[in-house]
Amino acid sequence: MTSFILNERPVRTEERPGLTLLEFIRGVACLSGTKDACREGECGACTVLLGSRQSDGTMVYKACASCLTALGDADGCHVVTVEGLGGEPLTLVQRLIVEHSASQCGFCTPGIVLSLTGFALGSLSLSYDDALNALDGNICRCTGYASIRNAAKALCEALAGIDKAPGKRPGALISSGVVPAYFSEVPGRLAGLGAIPAPCGKNAVPVAGGTDLFVQKPEQLLESELCFLSKRRDLDYVREDKEFLRAGGAVTIEDFRNSPAVRRHFPALAADLLLHSSAILRNKATLAGNIVNASPIGDAAIILLALDARLMITGESGRKREVPLDKFFLGYKKTDLACGELVSEIAIPLPPAGARYNFEKVSNRTILDIAAVNSALLLTTATDGAVKDLRVSAGGVGPVAMLLPGLEKFCGRKPDAALFEDLAKAALAAAKPIDDIRGSAEYKKLLLGQLMRAHARTLAAVEAAS
Ligand SMILES: Cc1cc2nc3c(=O)[nH]c(=O)nc-3n(C[C@H](O)[C@H](O)[C@H](O)COP(=O)(O)OP(=O)(O)OC[C@H]3O[C@@H](n4cnc5c(N)ncnc54)[C@H](O)[C@@H]3O)c2cc1C
Ligand code: FES
Ligand code: FES
Structure with missing residues (x-):
């Protein structure tokens, strides 16, 4: 039932x-x-x-x-x-869509109304950027996105003065006509x-x-x-202790992305995880699901590999075991997970001082597309600027999301252009891509080399800006 x-x-x-x-x-x-x-x-x-x-x-x-x-x-x-939601009278979102001519054939319009209403109910900032992110999974074939964006902007302006406290939000949105009064009884x-x-x-x-x-x-x-x-509230948490950021096995990509602990320790993930699918999927898709489906190009898996994540696996009897993520993938779509076992927690070591992180993804579309090749990097340097530790993951270039082997040899070197050229060679030596719908093996190898250079460029730009 x-x-x-x-x-x-x-x-x-x-x-x-x-x-x-x-x-x-x-x-x-x-x-x-x-x-x-x-x-x-x-x-x-x-x-x-x-x-x-x-x-x-x-x-x-x-x-x-x-x-x-x-x-x-x-x-x-x-x-x-x-x-x-409405009809007679229209809700505020529906009215703004009409006023800004943001609907033509109307097929996409109910979805857009629901996404914008979800934004009004859930966004902490109620910013225009958040409104656009909320719409990133809604495709419209005929209106043109400019008028939809205008309606979203007008919504943000209309909501600018409301009480943003989550507890007060439904009441404020009933008064603003975004949701009907019966929401208060739900x-x-x-x-x-x-x-x-x-x-x-x-x-x-x-x-x-x-x-x-x-x-x-x-x-x-x-x-x-x-x-x-x-339904498992016991698996729905993001918390930190002295050494680890810990996410339960049911935490969604969007909750993880927005969690204060993630924003504090891994601020870049707020933007990087926006490249995972779209809001209407990120609101449900989980980090653990991204790992267990064992796709060789899972974005969260690639990021977590570079960050040296560990999985807590819980069996039916309640027995727990810990597996480093880089030992979890055994072959194409094969994992170290037995029948009846769950990934109950993902633990990510807090970044040490001097650590720099970056994620790169190449896909046909920026949003709502799975990568052809993706890669993440975690580089830790000593006080003299020399490499102390280097972890680089690569997706789409083998049967599993992989951590590049043998990178200890870069320790002690300066992270300069020459190092990243050698890193590109090491990545190409480890890669075994195949031809598939995302590109030929040759194309993916080319991309992988370029992603190592992109890591270098992004780290240099961040350094220059700080
Ligand atoms: C349109 C579209 C776009 C997408 N875009 C991207 C993208 O850009 N990047 C990307 O990486 N992926 C993408 N995906 C793939 C998918 O959304 C992700 O892999 C997602 O993170 C899967 O998580 P989920 O919670 O929905 O998994 P589910 O579908 O619920 O589960 C996947 C597998 O994991 C198992 N499982 C789930 N949780 C656990 C657990 N805690 N313990 C044990 N087993 C578990 C399930 O039994 C199942 O076998 C996309 C998918 C679609 C449909
Ligand atoms: S029918 Fe297209 S997203 Fe569900
Ligand atoms: S109004 Fe026709 S698809 Fe959007």
């Missing part, structure tokens, strides 16, 4: 938890405002809001692609489609709704964000026993 609130009405359904939320909304609940297009998280036409009640009674709403969200993930939540109505999360059974498929699983095997998931990690 899955229980949730769909717009204003309560839902209790025996539909299979692996049905996509999109199929439920359109096919079972007969709400056709949410559009069905790519079914692969690529267009944003199916965007809805998923609101979950926090332990302090406040709500957190996130825009997500309903085509890659399981019905079971909605258990205990508030699901908002365009029918749950936390009370959700109290006690939804099943109590249980540990995953041995044969259950762990579903984190589902952004990989629901592209790969949606039919199979319909028949499978599923374990929804988004």
Whole structure:
């Protein structure tokens, strides 16, 4: 049984938890405002809001692609489609879209309305940049993005004076006409709704964000026993101790990116992780899912390899073991994870003094595209400026996301142009790319060499600016 609130009405359904939320909304609940297009998280036409009640009674709403969200993930939540926002009268976001002529055929418009409403509910800064980031997964084929951006800008201006405190946000947005008044009753109505999360059974498929699983095997998931990690509050944290930044196994890319501890210790990640998919996917996709799917070009995996991350793996019995990320990938799509085991924590050593980090990604499109080749670097220097430690990862050039071997030989050298030329040679010697749809092996080798030079240029630019 899955229980949730769909717009204003309560839902209790025996539909299979692996049905996509999109199929439920359109096919079972007969709400056709949410559009069905790519079914692969690529267009944003199916965007809805998923609101979950926090332990302090406040709500957190996130825009997500309903085509890659399981019905079971909605258990205990508030699901908002365009029918749950307005019509008569229009909400502020809808009005601004009309006033700025930001809709033509209208196919993308419900998704854009939901993404902007999600921004208004969730953005800490309510800045124009944040509004544009919130829209990075919504494709429009006919209006032209200038008018959509104008509507987003007008929204930011209209919200400039509101109380930004997360606890006060829904009330402020009801007064501003961004969400309807019934939103204020939702936390009370959700109290006690939804099943109590249980540990995953041995044969259950762990579903984190589902952004990989629901592209790969949606039919199979319909028949499978599923374990929804988004319900596991014990796996949803980012905290730091003296040595490590620790992220639970259900932390989303977007929560990680926005976490104060990450901003403090790894400020560059706020921009780097924006290159991962789009907001409606990052709101659900997790760091652990990016690692366990064992893609040779996973962005988070490549970054975490350079940062020397370690995985805490917890078995069904509760037994824990630690595996360094660079020992986790055993071959193409093969990992050191046994049946029934979960990645329960990702621990990243806090950067030592003198450490410099950089990430580079080449893809056909800047946003919403998987890399052809990507690479991250962590360079630590001694007080005399000589290299003390160098870790460089490379994706798309072998069967697994790899850490370049043998870089100890660079220790003691100055990190100058000659060193990075030698690093490019070392990277090419280790790379074994294949021809595929992202490019020929030869092209990927060329890119890899260029990415080593790009690391050098970015580090030099950062140094010059500081
Ligand atoms: C349109 C689109 C764009 C994308 N763009 C990018 C991109 O730019 N960069 C990129 O790197 N990826 C991209 N991806 C791929 C995908 O979004 C990411 O790999 C994402 O991080 C996967 O995380 P998830 O939580 O959604 O994983 P899920 O789909 O939930 O799970 C993936 C696998 O990991 C397992 N799993 C998940 N969590 C755990 C855990 N804690 N313990 C054990 N097993 C677990 C699942 O059982 C499954 O086998 C894109 C995908 C789409 C659809
Ligand atoms: S239908 Fe295109 S993102 Fe879901
Ligand atoms: S208005 Fe036609 S696709 Fe955006």
